[in-house]
C-alpha cells in the first residue's frame with residue numbers, strides 16, 4: 001500500500017507516519033503539509049531521528065501522483081481540498097478529520113459515488129466496540145434513564161463536542177428512535193428548569209494533554225451505568241487508519257466507516 005499522509009507535522013500526522021513506516025505492508029509514498037508550513041522540505045521521519053528520503057511537500061497534486069491512499073487528519077477545509085484532487089487521481093481516502101458541517105459531509109457523500117472513502121470520527125477499535133455497547137445499553141435502558149455524553153481532550157483541540165461524542169449521541173439516539181438533532185443539549189447555564197427526559201446532554205472538558213476520554217452516562221433513580229473509553233496514546237487511531245486502508249484495497253467507491261471495516265454492521 002503506497003500511503004500519503006496529510007497534515008504530516010500535526011499530532012496525528014506524525015503518529016501515522018510512524019505507524020506507516022513500521023507496517024511491513026505499507027510504504028510511505030508522500031507527506032503533505034500547508035505550502036507555507038515551516039516543515040516543507042524536511043524529511044517526514046526527522047522527528048523520529050531517522051531519514052526516510054520522503055520530504056514534506058505542499059504541492060498536493062504532484063505529491064499524490066505516486067500514492068494509492070491518502071490518510072487525512074487535518075481540518076475540514078483542507079480535507080475537502082484534498083478530496084477534489086483525490087477524486088481526480090483515484091487516490092482512496094481515509095478521513096479522520098472531525099468538525100464537518102452537514103453541507104461538508106454531503107460533499108464527502110457526493111465524492112464517494114466515484115471514490116472509495118473511509119470516514120470515521122474515531123479509528124480506534126476500542127471506541128468502535130463502545131459504539132456497539134452503547135446501542136445495546138440504550139435499547140435496554142430505554143426509559144427512566146437520563147443520558148449524558150461527557151468528553152475530555154487536550155487544550156489544542158479546536159472542535160467541540162468531539163466527533164466521537166457526537167457519534168455516541170447519534171448511536172444512542174438511533175437506538176431510542178430519536179433524532180440527535182432534535183434532542184441534543186450542548187450546554188446548560190443559568191435557570192435551565194428541570195431536565196427534559198427526552199434530551200441527550202453533552203459536556204465538554206478541555207485541558208493539558210488529555211488524548212481523548214469519552215463516557216456515556218445512563219443515570220436512573222438509585223443506579224447509574226457509565227460506559228467509558230480512555231485513550232492513552234494516538235497509536236490506536238493510526239493503526240485503525242492503516243486497517244481501513246487495507247480494507248479499502250478491494251473497494252473502488254462508497255462511503256464507509258470503521259463499523260464497516262471491522263465488520264460490525
Ligand SMILES: NC(=O)C1=CN([C@@H]2O[C@H](COP(=O)(O)OP(=O)(O)OC[C@H]3O[C@@H](n4cnc5c(N)ncnc54)[C@H](OP(=O)(O)O)[C@@H]3O)[C@@H](O)[C@H]2O)C=CC1
Nearest residue numbers: 007009010011012034073074078096097098121122123237
Ligand atoms: N478519527 C480519529 O480517530 C481521530 C480524529 N482526529 C481529528 O484529526 C484532526 C487533526 O487532529 P490533530 O492531528 O490533533 O491536529 P493538529 O493540529 O496537530 O494537526 C493538523 C495538521 O493539519 C494541517 N492543516 C491544518 N489546516 C490545513 C490546511 N488548510 N491545509 C493543509 N494542512 C492543514 C496542520 O498544519 P498547520 O499546523 O500548519 O496548521 C497540521 O499539520 C482533528 O479534526 C481531530 O479531531 C484526531 C485523532 C483521532
Ligand SMILES: O=C(O)C1=N[C@H](C(=O)O)C[C@H](O)C1
Nearest residue numbers: 098121122157162163164212
Ligand atoms: O482531536 C483529537 O485529539 C481527537 N479527535 C477525535 C474526535 O473529535 O472525536 C477523536 C479522538 O477523540 C481524538
